Amino acid sequence: MDHRPQAWGRPRDDVYGAYDASYLQSGGPKTATQSPIVTGTSVIAIKFKDGVVMAADNLASYGSLARFTDVKRLRPFLSTSVVGFGGDVSDMQFLTRHLNELAIDEAYEHESSPTSSSEDDPNAPPAGQLNAANLHKYLSKLMYRRRNDFDPLWNQILVAGFDSASAPFLASVDLRGTTFTSPSLATGFGAMLAQPIMRRYAATEADAARLTREEAVKVVKECMKVLFYRDARSLDRYSIAVVTKDGVELSEDEQLERQSWAFAERIKGYGTQTV
Amino acid sequence: MTSIGTGYDLANSIFSPDGRNFQVEYAVKAVENGGTSIGIRCKDGVVLAVEKIVTSKLLKPGANKRIATVDRHLGVVYSGMIPDGRHFIDRARDEARSWRDTFKTPISTADLASRMGGYMQAYTLYQSVRPFGITAIVGGFDSTEEAPVDGEVGSGPACGAGGKVAGKTHGGPFLYMIEPSGLYWGYYGAATGKGRQAAKAELEKLDLGGPGGPTLTLEQAVKEAARIIYVAHDDSKDKEFELEMTWISGADGPTKGCIGRERLSVGEKALDEDEDEEEGKEEKMEE
Amino acid sequence: MAAMFSQNPLMNGPNYSVNDAPRVNAPEGAREHRFDPYTDNGGSTLAIAGADFTIMAGDTRLTSGYSINSRHHPKLFKIGGTTADQKDATIVLSVVGFAADGEALKERLDAICKMYRYRHGKPMSVKACAQRLSTILYQKRFFPYYAYAILGGLDEEGKGAVYSYDPVGSYEREQCRAGGAAASLIMPFLDNQVNFKNQYIPNSGEGHALQERERRPLTRTEVETLVKDAFDGAVERHIEVGDGLQMMAITRHGIEEVFLPLKKD
Numbered sequence: 001m002d003h004r005p006q007a008w009g010r011p012r013d014d015v016y017g018a019y020d021a022s023y024l025q026s027g028g029p030k031t032a033t034q035s036p037i038v039t040g041t042s043v044i045a046i047k048f049k050d051g052v053v054m055a056a057d058n059l060a061s062y063g064s065l066a067r068f069t070d071v072k073r074l075r076p077f078l079s080t081s082v083v084g085f086g087g088d089v090s091d092m093q094f095l096t097r098h099l100n101e102l103a104i105d106e107a108y109e110h111e112s113s114p115t116s117s118s119e120d121d122p123n124a125p126p127a128g129q130l131n132a133a134n135l136h137k138y139l140s141k142l143m144y145r146r147r148n149d150f151d152p153l154w155n156q157i158l159v160a161g162f163d164s165a166s167a168p169f170l171a172s173v174d175l176r177g178t179t180f181t182s183p184s185l186a187t188g189f190g191a192m193l194a195q196p197i198m199r200r201y202a203a204t205e206a207d208a209a210r211l212t213r214e215e216a217v218k219v220v221k222e223c224m225k226v227l228f229y230r231d232a233r234s235l236d237r238y239s240i241a242v243v244t245k246d247g248v249e250l251s252e253d254e255q256l257e258r259q260s261w262a263f264a265e266r267i268k269g270y271g272t273q274t275v
Numbered sequence: 276m277t278s279i280g281t282g283y284d285l286a287n288s289i290f291s292p293d294g295r296n297f298q299v300e301y302a303v304k305a306v307e308n309g310g311t312s313i314g315i316r317c318k319d320g321v322v323l324a325v326e327k328i329v330t331s332k333l334l335k336p337g338a339n340k341r342i343a344t345v346d347r348h349l350g351v352v353y354s355g356m357i358p359d360g361r362h363f364i365d366r367a368r369d370e371a372r373s374w375r376d377t378f379k380t381p382i383s384t385a386d387l388a389s390r391m392g393g394y395m396q397a398y399t400l401y402q403s404v405r406p407f408g409i410t411a412i413v414g415g416f417d418s419t420e421e422a423p424v425d426g427e428v429g430s431g432p433a434c435g436a437g438g439k440v441a442g443k444t445h446g447g448p449f450l451y452m453i454e455p456s457g458l459y460w461g462y463y464g465a466a467t468g469k470g471r472q473a474a475k476a477e478l479e480k481l482d483l484g485g486p487g488g489p490t491l492t493l494e495q496a497v498k499e500a501a502r503i504i505y506v507a508h509d510d511s512k513d514k515e516f517e518l519e520m521t522w523i524s525g526a527d528g529p530t531k532g533c534i535g536r537e538r539l540s541v542g543e544k545a546l547d548e549d550e551d552e553e554e555g556k557e558e559k560m561e562e
Numbered sequence: 563m564a565a566m567f568s569q570n571p572l573m574n575g576p577n578y579s580v581n582d583a584p585r586v587n588a589p590e591g592a593r594e595h596r597f598d599p600y601t602d603n604g605g606s607t608l609a610i611a612g613a614d615f616t617i618m619a620g621d622t623r624l625t626s627g628y629s630i631n632s633r634h635h636p637k638l639f640k641i642g643g644t645t646a647d648q649k650d651a652t653i654v655l656s657v658v659g660f661a662a663d664g665e666a667l668k669e670r671l672d673a674i675c676k677m678y679r680y681r682h683g684k685p686m687s688v689k690a691c692a693q694r695l696s697t698i699l700y701q702k703r704f705f706p707y708y709a710y711a712i713l714g715g716l717d718e719e720g721k722g723a724v725y726s727y728d729p730v731g732s733y734e735r736e737q738c739r740a741g742g743a744a745a746s747l748i749m750p751f752l753d754n755q756v757n758f759k760n761q762y763i764p765n766s767g768e769g770h771a772l773q774e775r776e777r778r779p780l781t782r783t784e785v786e787t788l789v790k791d792a793f794d795g796a797v798e799r800h801i802e803v804g805d806g807l808q809m810m811a812i813t814r815h816g817i818e819e820v821f822l823p824l825k826k827d
Contacts, residue, residue, distance in 0.1 A: 034597060060428065071428040093426035097379070100425050101372065107344045107533075108368065144662050147599050148705075172631070176601055177662035180624050180632035191629045205634075 036088035036154040038062050040073045041233045042190030043084035044223050045158050046198045047168045047183050047208040048216035051244035052160035054082050055220045057228070058252070059235035060089045066235070074239045076248040078103050081132035081161030082241040083139070086187035087175065088154035095139075095153060102138070106130055132161025132169040132243075136179070144177025152176070156187040160243050168208070168243075183208035186223075189231040194223035213242065225256050286402050298406055299399050302355075302455035305408035309354035310341075310516065311470035311507045314412040315500050316450035316463050316483065320493035320524035321414035323352040324500040326470065326508055329515035342521045346371040346381055348415050350521055350534040354468030355409035355455075363411055367391055379425045384415035384449035388459050396457025406455045410467040413453065416523045416532055417446035448523070463489065470507025477503045493524050600708045601626055603661040604802025606744035607637055608789055609712045610756055611722030611737055613779040615813045616714040618654045619789045620742075621797070621824060622806035624661060633805040633826060635661070639668045640810075640817055641713075642675025642686055651817060653691055653715040654810050658742030659729065660708035667707045671695055688715030692725040692733060699731030706730050710741040715812055722812075744796035744803045751795065755788050756780065782811065790822065797825045 010019060038060050045054035060068040068089075075083045075096055083099065085092040110129055130138070136159040146152050152175040163169040171181040183205055184198035201219050202208035211219075220240065228234050236256040242249045283289055284297030291297060310326040325341045342352045343364040351367055353360040370390045374382035382390075391413065398406045452465040463483035466474035481499060483489045491499070497520065504518050526532040604625035609618045620637035623630060637658055643651035655671060657664030674694060678686045686694075692713050699707060711727040726739035738756045740748035753759040758775045766773035780788070789809060796803045807822040 068429050070430050073428075089428060093428060097375075097426040101375070104344075104346060104372075107347065140662075140665075144666060147597075147662070150597060150599065152597055152599075176599060176660075177666075178601065178603065178626075178631075178660075179662065179665065180635050182632045182634070191631075195629075203633075 036091075038067055038089040039233070040071065040086050040089055040092065041231055042186055042188040042194065042227055043073065043086045043156070043158050044186040044190045044194045044198065044220060044227075045084065045160050045170055045184065046202055046211070046216050046220055047170050047205075048202075048211040048213055049209050050168070050213060051162075051242060052082070052168050052170050053213070053216045053220045053240065053242050054084050054158060054160045055224050055238055055240040056084050056086070057224065057235040057238040059233065059237075061233045064232070066233075069235060069237065072239055072252050074241045074250060074252070075099065076241070076250055077132075077135055077161075078106060078129060079247045080129070080243075081135050081159060082243050082248055082250070083135070084158040084160070084187075084241075086156045086158075091153040091155050095142075095155065095157075098142075099135075102130070131163060132159050133163035133171075135159055135161070136169070136171045136173065140173040140177055140179045143173050143175060147176045158185055158187060160241070162243075162245070166245070189234070190223070190227060193226050193230055197223050197226065213244070217242065221257075225259065228256055228259070287399055287404060287406065288402050296399060296456070299456045302406040302408045303410075306355040306410045306455065306467060307469065307471075309356070309409070309468045310513075311466065311468040311474055311504060312341075312352045312354045312410075312412055313466040313474050313478065313500060313503055313507075314352065314414050314450045314452070314462065314464065315478070315481070315491070315496045316414070316448050316489065317491040317493055317496035318489050319448070319528055320416060320496070320522055320530070321350075321448045321450055322493065322496045322500045322520065322522040323350050323412060323414045324504050324518065324520040325352045325354070326468070326504045327517040327519050328513045329517060332515075336517065341519050343367075344534055345387065345413075346375075346415075347533045348381055348417065348523065349384060349387060350414050350523065351411055352414075353409040353411040354471075355407075359407045360409045360411065363391065363395075363407060363409060366394055367413075370394075375425055379427075381418070381425075383417045383446075384413060384451060385461070387415070388413050388451035388453060388461070392453050392457050392459040394457075395453055395455065399456060408455065410455065411453045412465050412467065413451045414449070414523065415534070416448050416525055418532060419444060419446035419525055447525075466503075466507070470504075470509065474503050474507040477506055493522060493528060497522055600660050600663075602659065602708075602743075603631070604743045605635075605637055605658050606740065606742040606748065606793070606796055606800070606803045607656040607658045607710070607712055608740045608748055608752075608792060609656065609714045609724040609726070609738065610752070610780075610785050610789065611714070611724040612782060612785055613722065614716070614720055615782050615785075615811055616654075616716065616722035616724060617782070617785045617789055617809065617811050618656055618712065618714045619793065619807060619809040620656050620658065621793060621803045622808055622821070623802065623804050625802045628801070630805070636808050637664070638808050638810050638819075639672070641668070641672050641691070642679065644676070644679065649816075652685055652812070653688055653713065654812055654817065655695075656712045656714070656741065657709045659710050663707040664709040664711075667698065667709050667711065670698055674698070688713065688717055688723045688725070691715070692723075692735070695725070695727065696731040696733045699727060699729065701731075703730050710745075712739055712741050714810075716814060720814055740792070742803075744800040747796050747799055748792045751792055752788070756785075786811075793824060 040060055043056040045052055054074060056073040058069060058071050059066055060071040073085050077083055077099055106129055139157060143153055154175050156174040158172050160170050170185055171179060172185050173179045183202040184195060186195045198219055202211055224238050228236050238254050239252040240254050283291035287298045310328045312325045315322045323342050327341050342350055345351055345367045351364055367387060370387060371382045395407050398404050450462050450465055451459050452462055453459040464478035464481060466478060482491055500520060501518055508516055521534060523534040524530045605621050605623055607620040618638050622634050622636055624632040624635035638654055638656045640648035640651035641653040641655045643649060655668055657667055675686045675691060695711060695713055706729045708729055713725040715723050717723040724736050724739055725733050726736055727733045738752045740752060758777050761775040762772040763775055793807050804824050805826050807824050809820050811818045
């Protein structure tokens with residue numbers, strides 16, 4: 001018998017033959033993320049006159065397997081901004097924890113300054129506290145840094161909230177550190193399916209500034225429905241967040257309403273069909 | 276004093292023949308000169324308050340806060356040497372941060388008190404250091420919700436084996452006080468600093484430790500804390516002071532489980548209109 | 563007896579649990595990846611130097627693949643002003659290619675220009691800035707900024723100056739330059755219209771005797787019309803160009819910026 005600790009708890013070689021560990025010892029260099037593993041699909045968001053609406057479904061897929069069905073992909077930050085994550089879920093968790101630390105640091109920073117932020121605007125966030133534009137800049141630097149290290153965080157992220165001029169803010173950053181803004185934004189499949197619908201309502205900033213909250217929520221919900229119909233990696237349970245000057249209203253367990261699958265009856269040619 | 280301590284009070288790590296560490300006792304003296312700090316643990320939260328002596332008219336009112344946030348759900352107030360307190364808070368923040376890094380969950384008030392008690396105790400052991408000249412009051416509200424894991428994405432199994440025990444509750448308001456020796460106890464109500472005697476007398480009158488737990492609500496406790504600081508203030512010695520307070524409730528309360536979300540400091544002139552000020556606070560809490 | 567011990571030759575030497583396994587052939591710090599750090603975000607830029615002005619322009623579309631990410635993503639940046647809104651800047655940088663690198667490049671050059679101003683108490687000249695930009699690009703020779711940069715301003719004599727770059731820092735002062743997706747569409751048009759290439763005086767001769775049209779500096783209005791025409795043409799023929807036209811005119815009075823619509827199809 002082999003009594004050395006290296007052999008403890010392993011099948012006996014004299015009975016089962018040597019364990020073939022060759023596939024574990026890749027022998028290659030250290031590897032960073034080369035592809036996402038557990039993934040979230042689209043995040044969509046649209047600006048309206050008083051803020052931003054963002055939505056993402058609650059699914060985390062493992063390839064084509066619907067692996068986790070209650071995953072919350074929208075995260076509020078300091079109750080003034082919302083961050084929505086598409087892409088790798090573990091990287092999302094890393095970022096969430098990182099943002100958590102950042103938020104606690106913010107609490108340290110701003111306790112020494114007077115609480116009242118601005119005399120004329122009681123709804124303005126505490127002076128100097130990170131707003132959505134600052135947060136987006138921070139995240140984009142973080143993502144770009146990681147891509148420069150060839151160790152990317154495999155996400156596309158939407159950040160919603162307000163900028164320094166207290167105007168609604170919506171911007172994106174992806175795994176390469178590419179950033180952009182638009183009156184409406186969508187990641188992943190949403191860029192193909194939802195973005196054209198949202199652009200019908202908010203093609204320009206001026207259009208978005210005329211949109212009411214109810215209209216914006218309706219458009220987003222409609223887009224989530226379209227995505228559920230056509231994106232195979234999507235779910236009918238989703239989270240929706242509305243950011244206004246009053247804060248973040250986040251609902252994490254919405255159900256797609258008024259679905260119509262009538263069109264499905266006309267689809268023929270897949271699997272066993274009798275007629 | 277000097278005669279008793281002779282020879283045995285020059286350094287930590289030297290006991291006197293009757294088993295005392297004089298350095299620690301001197302540190303307690305330093306605390307006794309500091310502005311009064313109190314903490315109240317009530318039914319639905321914790322209140323921290325401090326009498327901030329205004330040492331100069333040249334200091335900006337409301338600036339230089341004395342109550343510090345350590346984590347979302349934890350606050351610390353202290354009496355004694357302010358720089359020592361600042362260092363204490365730095366360390367507490369590091370402990371809270373490293374706990375989060377390791378366990379992906381917020382540190383409990385008890386664990387923070389334990390870590391910080393151990394840290395202060397270490398400063399009584401070595402020649403090369405002196406004890407902390409502060410007594411710190413640590414207040415926090417440990418979440419009563421499902422244990423939140425930082426970065427978690429799901430809610431776990433809805434039924435079946437998931438490690439959840441039905442009907443079991445945890446968390447709640449907690450209050451600890453840590454002394455220069457490193458000694459710490461959990462308290463229903465804690466007071467330290469100059470006016471501690473008067474403050475303790477007042478705290479004992481409150482219903483904080485009954486068999487069914489305290490009946491005092493957060494709202495009442497805020498008022499009591501403000502009152503006690505005024506009672507404990509010695510007008511003949513220090514004229515001007517600011518009352519600095521903070522409080523924390525559970526996630527369903529006015530502060531939503533976060534400390535420092537509502538904080539205020541009231542100037543001395545508020546003394547006359549004490550009642551009015553209290554009204555104002557109440558309104559704020561209702562929000 | 564031998565069967566008591568392992569048949570596996572490995573077992574006669576040291577054995578390892580999975581985690582202890584030595585990494586063979588892994589040079590220190592070497593890494594292998596499938597991740598592609600670059601992408602092309604499309605778009606086009608253009609710069610023309612005049613006698614006492616420089617016009618810079620770029621479209622505002624940002625694409626990845628066939629998707630339009632944004633219809634309003636400026637590619638022109640004022641560089642080296644003293645304030646956040648850059649209102650006293652005198653130099654303009656345009657970047658096209660990979661947007662994240664472009665952004666990083668712009669921020670670095672801007673920071674360097676600001677440092678120069680603080681150290682020397684005067685703004686950086688376009689000439690110095692141009693050389694510095696080349697150095698920045700070349701420093702990343704082996705992991706380049708995938709960005710085609712054009713720098714515009716006025717030189718020491720007040721004449722329009724345009725410097726164009728490749729991604730690794732090779733640069734040149736030119737009369738005009740187009741960059742990015744539609745560069746190959748716009749550049750020949752500029753050769754013809756700005757430098758009057760292939761333009762001859764009618765009936766001036768046969769073959770080599772043909773006389774070239776006399777070159778003259780263009781006026782600002784002429785240049786602005788050229789820029790608009792160039793982009794209208796590029797929009798028609800290149801899918802990554804469109805949405806909006808950002809145009810900056812650098813004169814001795816400062817920088818004027820306008821946004822004009824382009825086709826959004």
